[in-house]
Amino acid sequence: MSDAVRTSVPAAAAIRAPSVGGVAVHVRGLRRVFGPRAVLDGLELTIGRGEFVALLGASGSGKTTLLRILGALDGADAGEVLVPEARTIVFQEPRLVPSKRVLANVTIALPRGQAERGRRALSEVGLEGHADAWPATLSGGEAQRVALARALVREPELLLLDEPFAALDALTRLRMQDLVGELCRNHRPAVLLVTHDVDEAVRLADRICVLRDGQLVTDEPVAVDRPRDPGDPAFAALRRRLLTDLGVHPPGTAPGPDHPTSPAPLV
Template sequence: MSTAVSITGLRRAFGDRAVLDGLDLTIRRGEFVALLGASGSGKTTLLRILGALDGADGGEVLVPEARTIVFQEPRLVPSKKVLANVTVALPRGQFARGLKALSEVGLERHADAWPATLSGGEAQRVALARALVREPELLLLDEPFAALDALTRLKMQDLVGELCRAHRPAVLLVTHDVDEAVRLADRVCVLRDGRLVTDEPVGVDHPRDPGDPAFAALRRHLLADLGVHSRTPAESGVI
């Protein structure tokens, strides 16, 4: 499997504070990587650098040109209807591709709707369709489920997992939710002090059940790496 993302010695500082300090990371094509870390650990900074929204102070970053980002907020254009939002970055007349993308997220009947009429989960599905319609080689997900209620979040996790396995982009998911990371990813990384301190493969078959002993063991290991030492079955897994 060829490499989609190659990062070597990445550095980024804000004033005297080094947010990323010699970070190395490789993501293969079709691989789903989740990135965990405390608030302010540099997760979103890394994602923004990969998405060309921020610059690095040093190191080497190699990413495919075809890449898209889904943020925590859907960021739909309120003056454009749903289908127009999905096709906004496509050449004119690509309505069939837009409708197919909406069908994949279960919103083909909302093609002519205005963004203001959508629920939070529906708006985020439109954002996902907009990202995938371009067939990116790299999909960047910046806590895309954080603002959703618990049930909608689980449904969106299932949808994202299904679509990523179908489209096979390389994926980097930034999240605070350990269960979400283990549920979706092929590998889970932990970022601390500007570097990756953990890079663990997830050896649990899909669909993944938090009650599975292997799932629970990896969850405990990741929580320990994050500095969360209280481990009970009722833990939320959110850091």
């Protein structure tokens, strides 16, 4: 990455910069302080173009803070952050505008005359017949699919997902995971998924990071063949390692010297 596009991050917002080479996101020495506590303290992270990274961490570890800084919804106190100009966020709640129909919600950030583009996006998420529906008539899974269509219709280079399936029932969550995986393979944005679900991270990601004490204590490629089955020994072994890094020790394992003896909440 060229030094010409590197600059310090002001407290106001993350720096916007075009992707350089094969890198979509570059974070170096990132620090964010709330009161006496540094939630992010010298964090380093790189995400390649088209790479899907999952971020795990206990409650209050700074996962969403990092995502908000990358999405320019929060500022940093120190460090360098390079992100693409074209980036979108999908939150846990769909955040649809209730007074606009589904198609208008999908195209809300686009110039006028983009209805056909919005219809194609709805078709991709399996909602081509819902263009004229009102948000109040949608199920939770349908509303979240509209939110995904709204994010992807802008053709982002970086897609930020903040626990987007947490409010869904188990079956709908699995279907949404499959859909997101397929959409990301088709569109190839860089992806950062913040999640508390270890199985979800292993199922979807190319790489998994664990955030603890303001830094990434784990940054590991997912070497599990697709489609990924939780019964695969490689899947189960990676799950056990990640749980240990999170301070949660599966039955039959003992806590190491660097981990707490009681489980940490994963929310």
